[in-house]
Amino acid sequence: MNYNHKYRYIFTLLILIGTIIVPNEALGQTRLRIYNNYINTYAPIAQRNMADYKIPASITLAQGLLESGAGMSDLSKRSNNHFGIKCHNGWRGEKAYAADDSPNDCFRKYKRVEDSYEDHAQFLANNIRYRDLFKLRITDYMGWARGLQKSGYATDRAYANKLIKLIEDYELYKYDNKSYKGSNSTAKPDYSNINWTHQPYKTHDLVYVIAVNGDTYGSIANEFGFKEKHLLKYNDVEAGFPLFEGDIVYFQKKKARADEPYYSHVIQIGESMHSISQKYGIRLRELYRLNKKSYKYVPEEGDKLKLR
Numbered sequence: 001m002n003y004n005h006k007y008r009y010i011f012t013l014l015i016l017i018g019t020i021i022v023p024n025e026a027l028g029q030t031r032l033r034i035y036n037n038y039i040n041t042y043a044p045i046a047q048r049n050m051a052d053y054k055i056p057a058s059i060t061l062a063q064g065l066l067e068s069g070a071g072m073s074d075l076s077k078r079s080n081n082h083f084g085i086k087c088h089n090g091w092r093g094e095k096a097y098a099a100d101d102s103p104n105d106c107f108r109k110y111k112r113v114e115d116s117y118e119d120h121a122q123f124l125a126n127n128i129r130y131r132d133l134f135k136l137r138i139t140d141y142m143g144w145a146r147g148l149q150k151s152g153y154a155t156d157r158a159y160a161n162k163l164i165k166l167i168e169d170y171e172l173y174k175y176d177n178k179s180y181k182g183s184n185s186t187a188k189p190d191y192s193n194i195n196w197t198h199q200p201y202k203t204h205d206l207v208y209v210i211a212v213n214g215d216t217y218g219s220i221a222n223e224f225g226f227k228e229k230h231l232l233k234y235n236d237v238e239a240g241f242p243l244f245e246g247d248i249v250y251f252q253k254k255k256a257r258a259d260e261p262y263y264s265h266v267i268q269i270g271e272s273m274h275s276i277s278q279k280y281g282i283r284l285r286e287l288y289r290l291n292k293k294s295y296k297y298v299p300e301e302g303d304k305l306k307l308r
Helices: 003-014 033-055 057-067 074-079 113-125 128-134 141-148 159-169 172-176 219-223 228-234 273-281 286-291
Strands: 095-098 105-110 201-203 205-212 246-248 265-267 303-306
Touching: 033 057, 033 113, 033 172, 033 219, 033 246, 057 113, 057 141, 057 172, 057 273, 057 303, 074 095, 095 246, 113 128, 128 141, 141 172, 159 172, 219 228, 228 246, 246 273, 265 273, 286 303
Parallel strands: none
Antiparallel strands: 095 105, 201 205, 205 246, 265 303
16 A cells, blocks of 8 residues: 555544544743753763663663752762662761751762762662562663652652653653664654554544554554654654553544543552543643643642643
């Protein structure tokens, strides 16, 4: 089937189920230069540790950003400790003290930031409480984020969601691909021989497909004769955003409000504003507006969000 014939076929399919495809507006994100500088500086180390210890580079970078304030916190400057790792029993290295759970907690001190990254990787790899995390796929940053919170890495109830937001806002998931070096290359894989593998469905009066293992927005766009940039806009994501098995991929602009009877949603561990917007077919920008939240907002477990 040639491209034009294929596209007309899909368009007819969508019309038959009452759908009109319209372009979405791009979601603007404000990125901090200091965060970008931190990522560019330490991404190679995070990727090296991913190869050596099987810890997603995205998780390492997000934890480093969060725990060290992009390397600008007082503790990280004094101790080169970018992961908030405390002394614990058996630590024989130098120490630094700062207020945390108590007024004078003991933190590990390193000669170089690189040493902090190495110790962080060993801390996770050698600690039995994190063992189950290493059964996850290297690209499952959501599973890793949830697991770190559940395993007690931090006491903050929004810890997993904060990591997920950093990973998605700064596209850190790209670094989980070992070949990605932070370039701006726009080269795309060749999907010209992909056969139809997805069944279109309809929910909230929106047409969508369910992603399977190995899918990308580019492969689904090619399969159905769309431009990839349109699918990215419909689903409020940027190029390179990963798809997991079971994810919804919308073929049209989402709504400004959820359908009845979905009036509210209580945040669960590991959820992001994006995952909630996909679940209910709401444009991400509108979800923020409905709840009078800025894009800096990180949903915390137990928070209640308006959906309409």
